[in-house]
Structures are given as C-alpha cells and as structure tokens.
Amino acid sequence: MQSTSENDTGLASVRVSAADQNPQRQLEVLGECNKVFTDKISGKSRGKRQALAVLLGYFRDDDTVRIASMDRLGRDTRDLYNIVAEITDKGAAVQFVNENITVDKNGKSPMDSLMLGILAAFAEFERRRIIERQAEGMAIAKAKGKYAQQSVLSDDDIEQSGR
Incomplete structure (x- = not known):
C-alpha cells in the first residue's frame, strides 16, 4: 500500500466491545478508508486485540490512522497515550x-495534543x-435482596440454545 496523502482516505481502527455489537456507527463516522482493522473485543486487554496488533505492524510513514472516538482506541489515558505514541x-x-x-x-x-490529554483524562x-x-x-x-448476578453461558450452552 502506498502512504496516504491529503487526497487519500487513510487507515481506520474500529473496536466494539462484544462480538454481537455492530461497528457500523463507527464506520459511518470514519467515512471511506483504504483499509479498516476491526476488533470485536473488550478494550481491557490490549494483548487480545489482534486487529490493533496487525494495524500497528501495517501502517507506514505519513499514513493517517483514523479512529471514530478516543475511547475506541485506548482503555485508559495511559493506554491511549502509549498507542498514539507508538503510531x-x-x-x-x-x-x-x-x-x-x-x-x-x-x-x-500543540493544541490538538493538549486536547488529547484533557479529553482522555475526562473520558477515563x-x-x-x-x-x-x-x-x-x-x-x-x-x-x-433484588440483585441476582447473571450466570455466564458456556460455549456448550450457547451451542445448544441455537439448535
């Protein structure tokens, strides 16, 4: 892939917290992109975010990585700063x-960098x-006496409910 310029549409990283969630809202916010990397997993563990790992090895100098919103990239301020710094x-x-x-x-x-810090801190x-x-x-x-924790379904339970 060639590096993006102002005329190109860039790369996109999208994350939803669960496999049954739809990333469409984020994709509409991002508009057209050359390549989209989508994770369907909680942001709690960066190590499990396979699409993010692929993105971090994929982009090149002068590419632009587009994210719908800060909370879709990093779980907390430190995580967000680390990922942004890596890119x-x-x-x-x-x-x-x-x-x-x-x-x-x-x-x-410098104003965008300042706003990143302020907004990330407020989001956290x-x-x-x-x-x-x-x-x-x-x-x-x-x-x-009105709280009953929901039981977690096993893979077998889910498979049997689909029959």
Whole structure:
C-alpha cells in the first residue's frame, strides 16, 4: 500500500466491545478508508486485540490512522497515550474524528495534543465514575435482596440454545 496523502482516505481502527455489537456507527463516522482493522473485543486487554496488533505492524510513514472516538482506541489515558505514541513514533498521524483532533510525529498542532490529554483524562474519569455508580447500585440491590448476578453461558450452552 502506498502512504496516504491529503487526497487519500487513510487507515481506520474500529473496536466494539462484544462480538454481537455492530461497528457500523463507527464506520459511518470514519467515512471511506483504504483499509479498516476491526476488533470485536473488550478494550481491557490490549494483548487480545489482534486487529490493533496487525494495524500497528501495517501502517507506514505519513499514513493517517483514523479512529471514530478516543475511547475506541485506548482503555485508559495511559493506554491511549502509549498507542498514539507508538503510531506517531513510526511516522504516522492519528486522527480522532469525533473529537476533531489529529496528532502526528511533528507536533504540528500543540493544541490538538493538549486536547488529547484533557479529553482522555475526562473520558477515563467518566468511565471510573460509571463503574463506581454501577457498584453502588448493585450494593443497594443486594441489600434489598433484588440483585441476582447473571450466570455466564458456556460455549456448550450457547451451542445448544441455537439448535
């Protein structure tokens, strides 16, 4: 593949948290791209994100990697910065479409780099608050005897339900 220029459409990384989720919303936000790398897995473990690993070995100097939103690339601020640094250190740019932020190796836009840090920190804070509120709600429901943890289905259970 040739490196992308302003006339090219770039590469895209898409992630949904579960296999049954549809990445279409992200694909529409990204628009036309030369190649799309899609993971259907939680962002908790970067090591299990095979499409991200392929992307990180695929792009070339001056390519642009397009992401619909920051939370689709990194699980927390540190993870996001590490992935962005890995991409930009190899000479490519990262464009977050929803946030309208582009970060590149040359630091052409110090404001975009600043906004990346601020928005990533707020996103991580919001995620932690959601988890905190969820735990509080579960504790209240357990105290009232109204909480029953859902059982996890095995592969055999899923296979039998499809028959």
